[in-house]
């Protein structure tokens with residue numbers, strides 16, 4: 001995640017980036033504004049490194065583009081269990097999930113298209129291809145169809161977004 005933050009149009013100082021991990025089986029992530037992000041344990045458990053990178057690129061793109069979200073961690077204050085992004089990746093042994101569910105307002109489709117495009121740009125700047133975002137969205141679509149209530153609920157129009165990316 002650190003290289004992606006550095007690749008932003010408006011890179012945030014790393015000490016201002018905070019990631020809260022929600023103890024939530026749904027696969028989801030959100031940008032809460034102000035350099036604060038949420039990811040779920042469902043995402044960390046089910047995503048491989050490429051998929052996690054794709055999701056984070058998308059969320060960082062929302063932040064970079066100034067999309068206003070009202071993501072909230074229900075039943076938990078942001079001060080509790082928040083970790084810095086260096087500790088985010090699975091296997092670090094440092095993860096202490098916050099109890100509660102991730103509640104996020106859905107973005108508009110327009111914002112989703114923009115975040116996908118800009119997310120691809122962030123991936124490219126850090127040495128990854130557009131394919132990586134397409135595969136991430138395809139994986140989300142496959143995973144979420146069986147679970148529901150997660151990323152697809154707050155990030156509409158995934159199938160159309162995949163098609164838009166394929167035309168880039």
Ligand SMILES: [Zn+2]
Pocket residue numbers: 058062107111112115155
């Ligand atoms: Zn989004």
